[in-house]
Amino acid sequence: MRFSRSSRVARGGLWASTLLSLVAAVSSGAAFAADVEPRTDRDVSLSGTARLVHRPGDSKPVIRLTADGFKQIGSAWLTKRVNLARSFEITFTARLRGGGRTGADGIAFVAQGIGPRALGGWGGGLGYRGLSRSVAVEFDTYQNAPDPDSNHVAVTLGGDPDRHVAAGDPSIPLLGKPFRARIRYDADTQRITAHVRSLAPGATEQLLLDEHVDIAGTTGATRGWIGFTGATGDVTSRQDVYDWAVTTPQA
Numbered sequence: 001m002r003f004s005r006s007s008r009v010a011r012g013g014l015w016a017s018t019l020l021s022l023v024a025a026v027s028s029g030a031a032f033a034a035d036v037e038p039r040t041d042r043d044v045s046l047s048g049t050a051r052l053v054h055r056p057g058d059s060k061p062v063i064r065l066t067a068d069g070f071k072q073i074g075s076a077w078l079t080k081r082v083n084l085a086r087s088f089e090i091t092f093t094a095r096l097r098g099g100g101r102t103g104a105d106g107i108a109f110v111a112q113g114i115g116p117r118a119l120g121g122w123g124g125g126l127g128y129r130g131l132s133r134s135v136a137v138e139f140d141t142y143q144n145a146p147d148p149d150s151n152h153v154a155v156t157l158g159g160d161p162d163r164h165v166a167a168g169d170p171s172i173p174l175l176g177k178p179f180r181a182r183i184r185y186d187a188d189t190q191r192i193t194a195h196v197r198s199l200a201p202g203a204t205e206q207l208l209l210d211e212h213v214d215i216a217g218t219t220g221a222t223r224g225w226i227g228f229t230g231a232t233g234d235v236t237s238r239q240d241v242y243d244w245a246v247t248t249p250q251a
C-alpha cells in the first residue's frame, strides 16, 4: 500500500517535473532545451583574467581563462542560470599550452550556487578553490602536494582541490594538444561521468570518472551557474575552452 502510494506520488512528481521543465524551456529560452554556446559577452559572465577571444574566420569565440601570465585566475559562467537538479551533458574542447615543457595549473568545469562573478584561488586552486557551494571536474596539469600526478582529471566538492572524491588518469596529455571532453550528469541516479579523447581522427573516448555526486545538494541550488575556471601560479599556461555546448542527454 505504501509502495503503491509512493509510486503514484513519484509518477505525479515526474509528470509535474516534466511539465515544469517544458514550461521553463519555453519561457526562459532554456539552457537545456537546446544546445547553448557562448557567442557574445552577454552569454557568459567573465571574471579575473578570463576573456572571449574572437579568432579570425571563426564564428565562435574562445574562452581564454588565463593568458600565460603568472598567478592568473579566470572564471567564465553561462549567464543563464541552470537547473542543477536536472540531468545535463556538456561537451567542450580545451587547449592548454604551457610556455615550456611544463604548464600550470589547469582548468575545471564547475557547477556552483554562489553567483555569476564567482572566482576562486590561483595556482593549484585552479580558479575554484574556496567556492564552497560547488562541484568541480578538474583537468589538472601540475602536480601539487596532494595530487597523484601532473596529468589527472578529478571530481572535487566544496571548492577543495586538495581532496579528490574520485580521480582518473587520461591516456592522453592534457597539456600541449587540444582535447575533447564530455561531462554528463544523471540527476536520477546522481552520477557524474567524464570522458576525454584527443582530436586525432578515429580517436576513441576514455572514461575517466563515474562517481555519485548530488550536485543540487552540494551547491545548495536548484538554479545555479555552470562554467569554467582556470589558474596559473609560478608556472604559466595559456588555457582556452571552445566549442562549448550544453545539451539534454539523449533518451
Ligand SMILES: [Ca+2]
Pocket (backbone or CB within 6 Å): 105, 124, 140, 141, 142, 143, 144, 147
Ligand atoms: Ca595541481
